[in-house]
Amino acid sequence: MVMIERFVAPVTDSIVGAVLELVAENVTSLNMTHPPASHPFFSSYRKALLLEVGQYLNMRDPHRIEVYTAIRDGKIVGFALCGLPLNGNLEECGIYYMAVGKGHRCQGVMGRMVKAITDRYAHVALSCDVSLVPIYERYGFKCHELRHHQIVMYFGCPVEETPVLNVSQLREHPDVLDEQNIAAHKFGRQKVDRANKDLELKLKTAKQNAKRFFEDRVRGRS
Numbered sequence: 001m002v003m004i005e006r007f008v009a010p011v012t013d014s015i016v017g018a019v020l021e022l023v024a025e026n027v028t029s030l031n032m033t034h035p036p037a038s039h040p041f042f043s044s045y046r047k048a049l050l051l052e053v054g055q056y057l058n059m060r061d062p063h064r065i066e067v068y069t070a071i072r073d074g075k076i077v078g079f080a081l082c083g084l085p086l087n088g089n090l091e092e093c094g095i096y097y098m099a100v101g102k103g104h105r106c107q108g109v110m111g112r113m114v115k116a117i118t119d120r121y122a123h124v125a126l127s128c129d130v131s132l133v134p135i136y137e138r139y140g141f142k143c144h145e146l147r148h149h150q151i152v153m154y155f156g157c158p159v160e161e162t163p164v165l166n167v168s169q170l171r172e173h174p175d176v177l178d179e180q181n182i183a184a185h186k187f188g189r190q191k192v193d194r195a196n197k198d199l200e201l202k203l204k205t206a207k208q209n210a211k212r213f214f215e216d217r218v219r220g221r222s
Contacts, residue, residue: 002072002109004116009065010058018076019067023053026099032150033203039195040187044179048170053097055165056081063163066093068116070100070109077104080113085160092123092158114139123156129206130213146214149206 007015027046028034035045059065063086070078078100082093095117100109118124118140127150128136133143141153170176184192 002070002077002107002112004112005069005071006116006120007067007069009056009063009067010060011067015067015069015076016054016057019057019069019079019081020050020054022076022079022099022101023050023097025102030097030099032148033199035199039199040183040192041180041195043183044176047179048167048173048176051170051173051175052165052167053081056083056096059163062086065163068113070104070113072104072109077101078109078113080117082117083162083164085162087160089160091121092125092156092160093117093121094158094162095124095126096164110135111139118155121156123154123158125152125154125158125162127152130210133213133217143214143217146210149203149210151210151214151217 011019023030024046027042027049028036031045031049033045035042039045056065057067064084066082066084068080068082069076078098080098081096083096084090084093098110098113114136124141125144126136126141127147129150133151133153136153139155141155143151144154145152
């Protein structure tokens with residue numbers, strides 16, 4: 001049986017550790033650029049993502065961050081990271097990240113977390129890859145707009161601003177740059193450049209696919 005618990009940031013070190021363990025396990029799916037594990041800079045992507053989620057989990061007033069954890073047999077097997085409006089609105093939130101451990105997928109864990117959030121908030125926003133749209137549609141979300149290579153989806157009608165970290169600054173964090181320097185020395189600039197070009201091409205293709213998908217969805221509603 002899976003139990004869902006909600007925590008308000010800043011959370012305890014044990015929760016931070018469990019959530020970051022899931023983040024490290026799901027870097028490719030959680031990072032917006034989806035770097036493959038074979039990318040020379042994969043470790044720097046992981047470091048930046050861990051820093052980002054870690055900062056969210058330790059945010060304090062006036063920023064409002066919540067984390068929903070899915071617990072099975074006393075262990076956190078999934079999490080959903082959410083931001084609440086800066087103006088104090090209690091009716092809506094935004095889902096930033098969601099992940100389920102590899103051994104617990106396709107067992108309704110994600111659905112339980114989404115239901116806990118939508119039961120609590122009348123208006124919820126998120127952005128996701130095209131492949132996840134049908135899943136969120138089953139939970140009552142609807143396509144709202146295109147954002148790069150992802151689809152912004154709404155449950156209800158969220159309109160407020162939620163606290164968002166400057167990810168570009170995290171990419172310049174000394175720990176992230178150290179990981180990149182180590183990788184560049186290990187793999188060589190040529191291999192790094194080739195991997196970056198491949199990733200850029202995949203994102204370009206994903207953006208084109210998302211645009212076509214969203215246009216089809218809009219036509220289907222008209």
